[in-house]
Amino acid sequence: MKFEITPIAYIQSCYKEKFATPRQPGLVSAAKGQIQLIPPFNHPDTVEGLESCSHLWLQFVFHQCLDQGWKNKVRPPRLGGNKKMGVFATRATHRPNALGLSVVKLDSIQIEKQSVILHVSGLDLIDGTPIVDIKPYIPYSDSLTHARYDFAQLAPKELSVIFSTPAQLALNQQDNREQLSTLIRQVLAQDPRPAFHEVDEARIYGAKLDCFNVNWRYLKTDQETTIEVVAITLL
Amino acid sequence: MKFEITPIAYIQSCYKEKFATPRQPGLVSAAKGQIQLIPPFNHPDTVEGLESCSHLWLQFVFHQCLDQGWKNKVRPPRLGGNKKMGVFATRATHRPNALGLSVVKLDSIQIEKQSVILHVSGLDLIDGTPIVDIKPYIPYSDSLTHARYDFAQLAPKELSVIFSTPAQLALNQQDNREQLSTLIRQVLAQDPRPAFHEVDEARIYGAKLDCFNVNWRYLKTDQETTIEVVAITLL
Numbered sequence: 001m002k003f004e005i006t007p008i009a010y011i012q013s014c015y016k017e018k019f020a021t022p023r024q025p026g027l028v029s030a031a032k033g034q035i036q037l038i039p040p041f042n043h044p045d046t047v048e049g050l051e052s053c054s055h056l057w058l059q060f061v062f063h064q065c066l067d068q069g070w071k072n073k074v075r076p077p078r079l080g081g082n083k084k085m086g087v088f089a090t091r092a093t094h095r096p097n098a099l100g101l102s103v104v105k106l107d108s109i110q111i112e113k114q115s116v117i118l119h120v121s122g123l124d125l126i127d128g129t130p131i132v133d134i135k136p137y138i139p140y141s142d143s144l145t146h147a148r149y150d151f152a153q154l155a156p157k158e159l160s161v162i163f164s165t166p167a168q169l170a171l172n173q174q175d176n177r178e179q180l181s182t183l184i185r186q187v188l189a190q191d192p193r194p195a196f197h198e199v200d201e202a203r204i205y206g207a208k209l210d211c212f213n214v215n216w217r218y219l220k221t222d223q224e225t226t227i228e229v230v231a232i233t234l235l
Numbered sequence: 236m237k238f239e240i241t242p243i244a245y246i247q248s249c250y251k252e253k254f255a256t257p258r259q260p261g262l263v264s265a266a267k268g269q270i271q272l273i274p275p276f277n278h279p280d281t282v283e284g285l286e287s288c289s290h291l292w293l294q295f296v297f298h299q300c301l302d303q304g305w306k307n308k309v310r311p312p313r314l315g316g317n318k319k320m321g322v323f324a325t326r327a328t329h330r331p332n333a334l335g336l337s338v339v340k341l342d343s344i345q346i347e348k349q350s351v352i353l354h355v356s357g358l359d360l361i362d363g364t365p366i367v368d369i370k371p372y373i374p375y376s377d378s379l380t381h382a383r384y385d386f387a388q389l390a391p392k393e394l395s396v397i398f399s400t401p402a403q404l405a406l407n408q409q410d411n412r413e414q415l416s417t418l419i420r421q422v423l424a425q426d427p428r429p430a431f432h433e434v435d436e437a438r439i440y441g442a443k444l445d446c447f448n449v450n451w452r453y454l455k456t457d458q459e460t461t462i463e464v465v466a467i468t469l470l
Contacts, residue, residue, distance in 0.1 A: 001365065003240050003296055005332040024376040041331055045307035048321035052385035059294065059334055061238055072280035086283035088369040096276055097240040097367045099294055101336070103377065130236065132332045134323040139382045140390045141259040142338060147374045150287035155375040 007130035008041040015126050020192040020207030025102045025124040030182040035118040044111045055137035056106050061130045062098040070096045078152045082196045158189035160226045170232040188227045211235050242365035243276040250361050255427035255442035258312055260337040260359040263421040270353040277351045290372035291341050296365045297333040305331045313387045317431045393424035395461045405467040423462045446470050
């Protein structure tokens, strides 16, 4: 038995590539996205009453992983990226059906002629991800305060993020510097580096965020590892 | 663009028909189900580490609604079943992609030769529902204690349930009478009746639960409505 599903919307996201996209939703509240419903789903009726929801579930397709198939066991980043775990015990992308699940904050609903756009934040979806369903988050059934997930009960520890002088100067030239600086801080605090990479202070990492290419390096002391943003350039 | 999805498992559920199946998961903790992975997904590797989860997300197909198509607006039971709301503002079944989403408690994992069965409870899925994905519930990202859903912020008010003498006698003959009596109480306390039905004390309702046909009626006083189970018969 097979079922056919079709996108109802695509997301425009500040995350332009897989690297540095957060591993769960809600970790980067400054991350913004727009969900544009496509015909024939773009009728204002389909979202009537949606303003009563503070948060939405998005069911989506891991479209960049479709060609790669699925695996019995995967290497989740929370286990350091070098230990394997059953695919159904993780939310990894290489699943039998490449379906993702994410909860996002609903900021506003924009309805214009022939166009329904949901503005959301806290997302963890790459730009262009096809959305196959949108559902309200229902607190009394979805918020399980006593649930347990031993491998990752708490949110990952965050790193400190500082800006080099050139990066700070580049930031100062942007109209939305407050929002951009928060976005960069929150994204990098998650430490996008694969956990099995040893800290190499000479190495410069880069990722596309919003309209920018952001470069950073790791500064290590005995006590802690800090991220220094070294460059911010327009894409 | 279209995507093909395929069941990874089917659920065996105590709910044998749509009527009286709870409208959200978690409302009936005594509801039990078994999720049997089908080939080629029935390898023990696929669930390695799953025992670290107390709860699971199930993504599934509303298979009994596939022929009926979708609607811009639907009549959710929480609005009395006679007011319409946008399909994406509800979890109704008549959706563009007939995908459902449910969180269930993971009770145990049974692995035998060629067979992987997950025993779950608190479900709201009908017997035979095709499951297309299983994911861990991750408390730090999924449990949003401040989320808001104005149409149904709190769980529905429960009705009192009593057993008639013949129903109690029928119950007493069952080996699993404790579990069965809790299941019937919890299911009927949700008031399965369409909300726009006026209470008609002469009407007998029935639903298939587990291996039984359960019949009940409504008793109304000025203060409250009570459900009386009038018959429990083997299917």
